[in-house]
Amino acid sequence: MSFLNNYIYYTGAFGLILVGLYIILVKHNLIKVIIGLGILDTGVNLFLISVGYITKGTAPIFSRPGIDSEHMVDPVPQALVLTAIVIGIAVLALALSLAIRLYQHYGTLNLRKIREQRW
């Protein structure tokens, strides 16, 4: 139980990553695979953010003078995740556009039925 209390963010983040991986590996519908990609992305972002967390942390913003900087969380993972979110959106949009094209070409999104996409 103490493991859960100490590592709840890690557990959640890797739960999301595993769920996303499972969906990508098992599902046949391309839209579901893309959803799995999104879930995996969210899990990675949550993990990076929780690595930078400090107990009783506050946002690294000096919104008023004389604010206590001792408990500010690490700003570097937050900046990296800001990058990762934008890239994730771009990848998701590109994947969806390819899915639209694939559907127009084959008439199905089932990866089992698309001959060139079977694996």
Add this chain to the structure above:
Amino acid sequence: MRRIVAILLLIIVAVGISLSLAKIPFGSPETKAGRYYIDEGIKETGATNIVTSVVVNYRAFDTLGEVTVLFIAAIGLGAVLTASVGEETRKTEPASLVLYTGCRLLFPLILIFGTYIFIHGHLSPGGGFQGGAIIASGFLLIYLGCRERRISQKASKLAESLGGLVFVIIGLLGLVFGGYFLLNFLPKGTANALFSAGIIPIIYIAIGFKVGSELASIIDNLIEES
């Protein structure tokens, strides 16, 4: 069969990850770089939002690459979706009066809020990417509510190119004035004032325009296709 193999693989991954994670303590990272940015960030960049000072000042080159990735994705999406453009005009039912008026009423407010978010990026939570996403959500509302309206492709391309150009030109000006690409050469000003932090607000405004127009054109392409 496939499912069992996948579950076995996931179990292996989970065990490996949890063994390595147990050694990373939660809640006490204390990296040197993060501590340095928090302690010296205001003095060196003038931005009170340390995340912004990391994104647009310390790692601005990284951000330029990120903006480029978004740009390439938007271009690629446009290329994929307009490769075989069929000239069928979709029949759209006109929206009801309440929806139409509500969308037109909300749209400028959303634009103002997005602008506020990216202009105050160096002072409060927010910045160019977030503000741009909010502006794009305003365009999405217009697309969903007032269906016959379209953004002008020319204006969107213009805003996008201008944003990218301003970013690169400011970086080159830093090279001219101080010898570093993306050097913060403008006066830092007093912390917590709107006009402070040198080049950070200018770059974030450029990013806001660029991201907003790129996401809006992505939405435009996807809606055009469906």
